[in-house]
Amino acid sequence: MPDEPLVLGIETSCDETGIGIVRGHTLLADALASSVEQHARFGGVVPEVASRAHLEALVPTMQRALDEAKVTLADIDAIAVTSGPGLAGALLVGVAAAKGYAVAADKPLYGVNHLAAHVAVDTLEHGPLPEPAIAMLVSGGHSSLLLVDDLTNGVKPLGATIDDAAGEAFDKVARLLGLGFPGGPIIDRTAGNGSASIAFPRGLTAAKDLAAHRFDFSFSGLKTAVARWVEARQRDGEPVPIADVSASFQEAVCDVLTAKAIDACLTHGVRTLVIGGGVAANSRLRVLAEERAAKHGIEVRVPRPQLCTDNGAMVAALGSRLVAAGVAPSRLDLPADSAMPLTSVSVAG
Amino acid sequence: MLVLALDTATPASTAALVEVTADRLTGVAERRTVDPRAHGEKLAPEISATLAEAEVRPGDLGAIVAGLGPGPFTGLRVGLATAASMGQALGIPTYGVCSLDGIGRAAGPGRVLVATDARRREVYFATYVDGVRLFGPEVAKPADVAEVLGQAYRKRTSEAAESAALSESEIIESATALAGVEAARLAAVLARAEIDAVVDDPDEDRGYWAKKLRAFDRAAGEGALKYGDIFGVPVEEHLLYPPGAALVALAAERIRSGAPSEQLTPLYLRRPDAVEPAGRKPVLT
Ligand SMILES: [Zn+2]
Numbered sequence: 299m300p301d302e303p304l305v306l307g308i309e310t311s312c313d314e315t316g317i318g319i320v321r322g323h324t325l326l327a328d329a330l331a332s333s334v335e336q337h338a339r340f341g342g343v344v345p346e347v348a349s350r351a352h353l354e355a356l357v358p359t360m361q362r363a364l365d366e367a368k369v370t371l372a373d374i375d376a377i378a379v380t381s382g383p384g385l386a387g388a389l390l391v392g393v394a395a396a397k398g399y400a401v402a403a404d405k406p407l408y409g410v411n412h413l414a415a416h417v418a419v420d421t422l423e424h425g426p427l428p429e430p431a432i433a434m435l436v437s438g439g440h441s442s443l444l445l446v447d448d449l450t451n452g453v454k455p456l457g458a459t460i461d462d463a464a465g466e467a468f469d470k471v472a473r474l475l476g477l478g479f480p481g482g483p484i485i486d487r488t489a490g491n492g493s494a495s496i497a498f499p500r501g502l503t504a505a506k507d508l509a510a511h512r513f514d515f516s517f518s519g520l521k522t523a524v525a526r527w528v529e530a531r532q533r534d535g536e537p538v539p540i541a542d543v544s545a546s547f548q549e550a551v552c553d554v555l556t557a558k559a560i561d562a563c564l565t566h567g568v569r570t571l572v573i574g575g576g577v578a579a580n581s582r583l584r585v586l587a588e589e590r591a592a593k594h595g596i597e598v599r600v601p602r603p604q605l606c607t608d609n610g611a612m613v614a615a616l617g618s619r620l621v622a623a624g625v626a627p628s629r630l631d632l633p634a635d636s637a638m639p640l641t642s643v644s645v646a647g
Numbered sequence: 648m649l650v651l652a653l654d655t656a657t658p659a660s661t662a663a664l665v666e667v668t669a670d671r672l673t674g675v676a677e678r679r680t681v682d683p684r685a686h687g688e689k690l691a692p693e694i695s696a697t698l699a700e701a702e703v704r705p706g707d708l709g710a711i712v713a714g715l716g717p718g719p720f721t722g723l724r725v726g727l728a729t730a731a732s733m734g735q736a737l738g739i740p741t742y743g744v745c746s747l748d749g750i751g752r753a754a755g756p757g758r759v760l761v762a763t764d765a766r767r768r769e770v771y772f773a774t775y776v777d778g779v780r781l782f783g784p785e786v787a788k789p790a791d792v793a794e795v796l797g798q799a800y801r802k803r804t805s806e807a808a809e810s811a812a813l814s815e816s817e818i819i820e821s822a823t824a825l826a827g828v829e830a831a832r833l834a835a836v837l838a839r840a841e842i843d844a845v846v847d848d849p850d851e852d853r854g855y856w857a858k859k860l861r862a863f864d865r866a867a868g869e870g871a872l873k874y875g876d877i878f879g880v881p882v883e884e885h886l887l888y889p890p891g892a893a894l895v896a897l898a899a900e901r902i903r904s905g906a907p908s909e910q911l912t913p914l915y916l917r918r919p920d921a922v923e924p925a926g927r928k929p930v931l932t
Contacts, residue, residue, distance in 0.1 A: 340921050344921040346720065346919035349721070349724060350913075350919065353724050353728055357731050357910075360732075360735060371735075371736045387720070387724070390687045390721060391724050391728050393687055394687055394690070394691075394726075394728035394729045394732075395731070395732040397691035397732075398691070398728065398730070398732030398736065399733075400691075402732070402733040402736035402737050403705075403736045404705065630692045630695055631688045632688070633688050634687055
């Protein structure tokens with residue numbers, strides 16, 4: 299359908315420089331440059347290192363995206379950029395570049411919400427999203443449960459982590475086990491050779507916590523419990539069963555995430571659960587979510603792993619929906635907002 | 648050719664339009680907002696308004712010149728990301744210039760110290776003679792600038808001075824033979840400022856170097872104003888930020904000769920603040 303808008307998306311909220319191009323719901327290009335290796339020795343993303351890398355990577359990544367989609371900037375109908383939430387300095391590089399492209403090529407500019415973009419990306423793989431839907435976003439930077447009534451108009455946060463993000467917990471436990479960074483994929487692989495035989499705590503699931511934190515998460519206590527368990531084994535001079543610890547830790551995280559996500563679906567009478575963010579790539583999370591959702595007739599939609607982690611395609615996907623819905627573009631004084639609330643899916647002009 | 652100049656290395660966001668012909672530069676329009684936290688919000692509307700005021704479409708631009716800093720990183724990157732993306736979208740070359748050079752160039756004849764605010768109670772600074780940079784850019788505490796300059800001058804001129812000819816013309820001659828034009832210019836400054844004597848002077852205390860700072864005729868840049876008491880050099884209060892026309896002038900040769908586009912890499916001068924975690928010992932090593 300040539301009438302569908304051709305939208306460019308720019309993502310620089312954390313350590314991935316992403317440029318995506320979509321036409322309607324069709325993904326044409328998804329170019330990515332990551333600074334993850336530069337952060338590895340620090341055990342987490344260093345904002346200034348990420349910002350420097352974004353500035354270096356932007357122009358070449360844009361060129362790769364345009365080449366891949368076989369279009370020029372003149373062909374683009376609108377430019378969408380993550381304007382928040384995220385690392386302030388990193389966001390600003392993408393927003394400034396998006397403005398440069400918008401001014402030079404005379405295109406409308408949409409500042410969009412990173413979390414809403416994580417939800418929108420699913421449309422590239424599974425088509426239009428049935429609404430309302432529950433979205434669970436789990437990554438190194440965020441862990442949220444959202445009620446999506448109309449993605450172009452606002453998303454209602456139901457709950458979020460009260461301490462570490464889910465991905466952060468994976469990173470910290472991986473470091474504790476000497477497995478490297480980022481922790482998610484390594485723990486997933488290591489857990490495959492072990493069994494979830496150790497009973498680690500499930501944060502905010504006790505009856506007394508559920509009253510105030512029904513849809514919130516907490517992973518800090520779990521991380522501490524893993525550390526204590528490991529230290530006790532070492533103190534006793536016993537070998538640490540890395541695979542079993544990984545599997546048990548992963549099981550505790552996935553158990554809480556999926557239980558709360560399904561609970562959110564049932565509570566709000568919603569039959570669609572979308573999972574996004576880097577942790578959505580976790581193999582156990584996918585299996586457990588499918589298993590539990592099936593019992594209640596809930597459909598689980600998880601985009602393929604490359605689309606779950608931060609990328610430009612997700613921003614373009616949300617931009618495409620905003621253009622199609624006739625939402626007003628942002629103004630050129632669009633700020634980068636590191637704490638952008640979910641009530642604003644895009645920054646209207 | 649119409650050239651767009653952008654600079655966000657200081658609290659000012661500057662967008663300027665300059666007409667470059669074979670023999671002259673003509674300022675067409677310029678906008679500036681001074682707000683150290685708002686480059687990201689101010690710059691793009693300024694560009695848009697500057698172009699509109701001059702009735703110029705982006706497609707009419709022939710090149711973009713951007714101030715590479717040094718300057719506070721977050722704001723600095725706004726100008727460079729904007730310049731790079733516009734250059735890519737328009738298919739025109741981008742050229743980088745040192746932002747301090749823009750101020751130094753605009754300051755005109757004489758010996759000039761340029762200093763901008765590097766935050767954390769430090770300044771980015773460089774020195775100029777007749778608009779040409781001799782030292783820097785560097786970053787230091789204001790009170791240490793004199794000493795940094797003195798050490799550098801002494802180091803860079805010792806060879807020339809050792810050759811013993813202490814009259815200005817002789818220094819220039821011997822320095823040219825030794826190290827080329829830049830060192831010769833430097834030696835000339837030293838002769839004029841009588842700083843050459845430091846080569847033999849064992850007294851390196853702060854008061855001594857501070858006195859030597861007086862060799863500058865003027866200082867420019869908002870850092871020079873902010874720490875005026877420490878530098879003790881008359882400040883050109885009208886010249887606190889890099890003017891667009893001066894930035895374009897610095898790249899004029901490249902623009903006129905159609906030099907290849909340059910990647911706009913900031914002059915960071917500082918490494919990212921990042922410490923490797925001592926952290927918990929891995930279980931397995
Ligand atoms: Zn994300």
